[in-house]
Amino acid sequence: MAYWLMKSEPDVYSIDDLARDGTTCWDGVRNFQARNHMKTMKVGDEVLYYHSRQTPPAVVGRARVVREAYPDHTQFDASSKYHDPRASADAPRWFMVDIEFVEKFERPVPLPELKTVPALADMVLLNNARLSVQPVRPEEWRAVLDRAR
DNA sequence: GCCAACGTTGGC
DNA sequence: GCCAACGTTGGC
Numbered sequence: 120m121a122y123w124l125m126k127s128e129p130d131v132y133s134i135d136d137l138a139r140d141g142t143t144c145w146d147g148v149r150n151f152q153a154r155n156h157m158k159t160m161k162v163g164d165e166v167l168y169y170h171s172r173q174t175p176p177a178v179v180g181r182a183r184v185v186r187e188a189y190p191d192h193t194q195f196d197a198s199s200k201y202h203d204p205r206a207s208a209d210a211p212r213w214f215m216v217d218i219e220f221v222e223k224f225e226r227p228v229p230l231p232e233l234k235t236v237p238a239l240a241d242m243v244l245l246n247n248a249r250l251s252v253q254p255v256r257p258e259e260w261r262a263v264l265d266r267a268r
Numbered sequence: 269g270c271c272a273a274c275g276t277t278g279g280c
Numbered sequence: 281g282c283c284a285a286c287g288t289t290g291g292c
Contacts, residue, residue, distance in 0.1 A: 126289095126290090128289095128290090149288095150275070150276095150288095150289095151275085151276090152275090171289080171290055171291085172289085172290055172291080174291090174292080175291085175292095176290080176291070230291080247273095247274085248272095248273075248274085248289075248290065248291070249273070249274055249275075249288085249289055249290075251289085269292105270291105270292085271290105271291100271292095272289105272290100272291095272292105273288100273289085273290095273291105274287105274288090274289085275286105275287090275288085275289095276285105276286085276287080276288100277284105277285085277286080277287095278283100278284095278285090278286100279282105279283100279284090279285100280281105280282090280283095
């Protein structure tokens with residue numbers, strides 16, 4: 120089983136939205152690296168849910184992969200801001216997974232705190248600020264969870 | 269709201 | 281295939 124971190128802007132889709140919905144499809148990813156990470160996800164993989172663009176940004180909960188990569192429908196929708204004219208049903212360019220809500224942390228772990236943890240020094244989040252879907256090492260996952268409780 | 273960092277596009 | 285220009289992300 121693998122571990123991941125997925126970012127969302129809370130005013131677009133927050134952990135509370137996910138808790139309410141139960142499951143959601145992770146549409147709108149338009150970055151090749153992030154897409155490729157989603158293509159390698161397996162059912163049961165663990166996800167850290169991160170809120171970006173809030174003060175401070177923080178890991179706020181957990182989710183789990185419940186459906187593996189399939190074409191992101193918004194790429195075919197001309198009225199969507201995620202529409203991609205280069206994509207076709209035969210040759211989709213963008214994929215998404217479904218995730219389900221697992222837990223909202225009583226104690227979110229803010230970014231400034233993550234930066235102080237030696238075990239997290241190599242975490243992708245702290246070294247490639249732009250990537251919205253990223254792998255997490257098992258020991259990093261453990262270290263984050265330890266601080267959320 | 270600013271702006272640095274970085275990914276993508278497209279001209280050559 | 282290089283790289284400048286451009287657009288977007290996301291911390292502050």
